Amino acid sequence: MRIRTHVIGCAVLLPFAAGASQQWKVSSGDTTMTLYTSMLRDLGLEVVNLRQTGTPMPDAESPVGFAVAPSSDLEFQVQGGALKEFLKGSLRHQGGFDLRWEGRNYSFQNFEIRFRDVRDPHTLYVQVGKDAVAYLEYAQVRFDRSRSLFELGGMDVRLAPELARRMGRPELGGQIIGMMHVNAVAKMVAGDPNDPAPQPSSALGGDARAMGVKDVMLWNVGSLTALGRMGTFPNGVNGLAMSTTSCNVGTENIPWFAPMDERHPVIAQQLYRLKDGRLEQIGIAWVKHGFLSTNSSGCGTCQNPGSGNWLGVRCTDTYGASLNGSRTWLGPRDEINPLTGRWTCRGSYFAGYQDDCVDRRGGSFNPVEHRLEVLDADLNVPGALFFMEAYYISQDDFDRYNNAGWRSVNASWTGSNWSFTNQSAQTQGPVILSWxxxxxxxxxxxxxxxxxxxxxxxxxxxxxxxxxxxxxxxxxxxxxxxxxxxxxxxxxxxxxxxxxxxxxxxxxxxxxxxxxxxxxxxxxxxxxxxxxxxxxxxxxxxxxxxxxxxxxxxxxxxxxxxxxxxxxxxxxxxxAGLVNAQTAEVLMGQLISGGVANLLFSDNRYMTVGAIRPTELNRPSVEVELTAVSPTQTPSSMSFTLETASDGNPVRSRISLFNYNTGQWEVVDERNGTGGDTTITVNVSGNPARFVQSGTGEMKARIGYVDFGVTFIAWGGRFDKAFWIVN
CATH class of the missing domain: 2.60.40.1170 (Mu homology domain, subdomain B)
Structure with a gap:
């Protein structure tokens, strides 16, 4: 099984002096785990004999900590200040836990993190003694030489098929059981002490101040995973999450700072069901706040900015299902403006809803809240097809549709939880655009x-x-x-x-x-x-x-x-023949409220325009120009209907249609204005094709009011409905 790993600052993407290299070794540290105990209980598994020996990350969800043992011998090569490749060894730990099934314990005590192939960072797994007990997915590898810090972050921990078979539960092979993050200290053990500091390979620079285009693309969505559930099947509710990979397909580095900095994207996750042709949304999650870019390869030549605070041009960043379902990073949707992509820190959920920007994250959660919540009843539908959808929202994003995408999945109840398998290739854009x-x-x-x-x-x-x-x-x-x-x-x-x-x-x-x-x-x-x-x-x-x-x-x-x-x-x-305006431009007057969509129905939801006194005689004080497209360029009949009123008195209402043959406006109706809504229908005489532009089918109308001696200043016109009937 190929394990997915993402390396921050991969040296093959950074320039370095020929021959300059260093060899580093992990010397100490702590590993934090979040165990999905509620879901494990649903699977019939119990966490027992827990021995904490380390200090867990304080902002992790229900964390337990295990110390990295001094006997650890994981070594890696550094060039240009960046981790280039792993060389040998493993991360050994003190402490651990057991999984109990049918009275027998299966040990995770004194576990090691190893590579099946040290030359391939995609092969991380967990070993106890000589036995593989879990594999690690979506690891974020980070090395900060200036502080001698090494991290393996945000890893999904999935039960090894070998252990599942030993338990007599082969169906549990690949089952997610938790999330793991290693924070370790490393020391240089060999090599050139004068290895130069990393330099950004892009002319944009590490601070990303260059002018250009920011464009976050959803590169991949997958691994829809159940992280917890409440209740008894078929009346329970499930907490799901999916993995996502982003790619910067623009020309400028994109900010990826962790909260409480406001400069980062968020990820929305949704689930839909298609049954008998009906598409329905059945689940949404709080948005996941981005906090670190891995700047990995995978979508072109990654121009690494030299910092995880930026997503470099043609670099990727991946979050596994555990990270996208971690309540440490999930916040309310209402705090994000999807039009600007902006999150405001002050007064936010992360700030404890207080009027400042102090990080107050923490607390306890049930197994499903804030995750992608979906009812058993919405999944337990024979013959249904499901669609998982992810959506990146980022400030100043150039393309608002390549940042979303979906895949179809099948859902199956295993007897203790829901399992999902991908059924289709990824399609860009929201699901609704394909239905x-x-x-x-x-x-x-x-x-x-x-x-x-x-x-x-x-x-x-x-x-x-x-x-x-x-x-x-x-x-x-x-x-x-x-x-x-x-x-x-x-x-x-x-x-x-x-x-x-x-x-x-x-x-x-x-x-x-x-x-x-x-x-x-x-x-x-x-x-x-x-x-x-x-x-x-x-x-x-x-x-x-x-x-x-x-x-x-x-x-x-x-x-x-x-x-x-x-x-x-x-x-x-x-x-039949109904034609509504597509635009409504105020030519004279001041728009008070409403717009073209307020002209669709007789519903007292008006487009209201305040009057401005014209400088020419017999010119309207209120005038709006409507444009529409005729269904035919050779109509046999045409009418125009307007529902309108004015609080000015005395005024005259006026309707004009544009004659494309003469290039002039024709007044087709003029009458005294009224204070209450009046419906006016004009049946066009002669050849109605003169009011339709050849080639485009465009039609134009002007509606408004002419001042005939109003003695007060503040007045205007309101328009409730306007449309053509063209046959």
Whole structure:
């Protein structure tokens, strides 16, 4: 079995003087272990005869410590100040523990960490006497010559197949049992004392101040692993995590400083289920805070920056499942702004929610909390396929989609825990971009990206099932409502809503209005608010007796701001020929609130524009230009409808359409404005094709108000709905 290891500051990537080298030997230290005792109990295994002999890392989760024995003889070669290769020997330990199964003890006492092949750092394993008892995965190897410190960090400890067979439990071969971290002191025993200090191989330099592009890519996601569970099958809950590898595919080093420094990425982990064509999210975790880059090879020629505080260009960094599930590094999602990639230390969970930036991490946890929590009931679904998804969020990231990716996995219950096996190659981007009949990013995207996907199933007899998934990728303001247009007279049945939690009290309410269906949660600041946050997906479903057409759906934003909604094109049971505006630009006046997405439905969620007195006669004081795309460039009929009101008096409302044949605006309606909402429908006379641009299908309209003697300063216009019908 090939064990995955990642070396920080690998010397083959750093320049060094020809022939200069040193030989170092580990002399002392401590190894910290976190044993997953709850999960081991579920497997029928018990940790007994625990003998702690060392000082564990204080910030580790439920740590135990074992001293590195003075007889350790692990030696390695250093060139250019960086660890180049291991030479011989092992790390011997004092103390340990036993695993008890059916009255018999299996020893981890006085264990050694060895290499099956000292020339291959991917072959680390744990040995007791002459027997292999565990292997170590995703080791982060670090050597700091200036402080004579050697580390093997963040290793997943997995039961050796040899031990599993001796126990009569061969199915436990490869079962994760804990996490291990070695902190040791080394001393030089041979070589050139004048070996030069390491120099960054990249012109960017170790401080990464060069200007360029920062681009974190999810290079690999894998090893979905159960780290703990609570309850009895099939009614329990599981704490999972996955391994992730990042690669810097940009041109500038990326900050990777440990908390409480704010300059580091975080990793979101999600799990989805696909069953009978329905995609549902069944688990999320708190975000994992990055703390050290290994600057390993694997995605090109690594330009090592000479420090684990930066991820160098074309360098990789890997965290195993244990590290990505370690509560020491997991923090609340709400503390991250996904649009900027920024985490604020002051007042954070790591600071104990106090108004400073002092590290107060610690405490005890149950086996699943903060990890990727998934119910047995959501995994125990015959015929289902599952998708694990990881998502790196980093400041100033260039590409917001190559930092996410997914793989399909199978889930199987072993009788004591869940086991997962990869089924597909990795696909970049969120899972939702690979599901449904149509997928679109909502516009405008100034506030970040949200994605709407839909699957429409023909039920026969003129009836259709509409299945929508709404996922927030980088919208920090979150989404609190979702609306779908329907044609007049549409019969809607079987409305349903699904979120990620198990609390029915915060489910969104569904309402069928005259021209749309809307699901909405509690508004910002209200108890029970349950908006869609980044990395989270909700489902909305119904049946309708109308075939699908393309039309915009609406997404209401949760946190306060000028723009209150965004829209995404989808398949809907809307009226045939319905065309909504794609942009709404204020030409005259001041935007007070709302935007183009507020013009989708008659719902009293307005686009509001304050009036500005024009400098020309008969010019509007409020004017908004709409653009849209016609479904045909040779329409036989066209109408334009506007629902609007103004608190100015006297004013005239005006609607103009752009004539592409003459290059001029045509006023198609002008009338006295009203204080209450008025719906105006203009049926275009003559050839409607003059209002459609040849080649692009573009259409433009201007809507607004002309001041005819308003005697007060503060007034404006509001617009509730605007659309074309083109056939």
């Amino acid at each position: 449904g009949d149509m997928r679109n990013i909502a516009i405008p995207s100034d506030e970040g990206d949200a994605i709407v996907a839909v699957r429409v199933l023909d039920l026969g007899g003129g009836n259709f099932n509409y299945d929508y998934a709404v996922y927030v990728h980088t919208v920090d303001r979150q989404v609190e409502s979702f609306a779908v247009p329907i044609a007049p007279g549409t019969n809607v049945t079987n409305l349903s809503f699904r979120d990620i939690d198990q609390n029915p009290n915060n489910d969104w309410r569904a309402t069928v209005a005259g021209d749309h269906i809307v699901w909405e949660g509690e508004p910002f600041g209200q108890q029970g608010a349950n908006p869609i946050k980044y990395g989270i997906m909700y489902n909305f479903r119904f049946n309708a007796d109308r075939a699908p057409v393309n039309a915009f759906t609406g997404l209401g934003l949760h946190k306060p701001g000028v723009m209150t909604a965004i829209q995404a094109l989808s398949r809907t049971p809307a009226q």
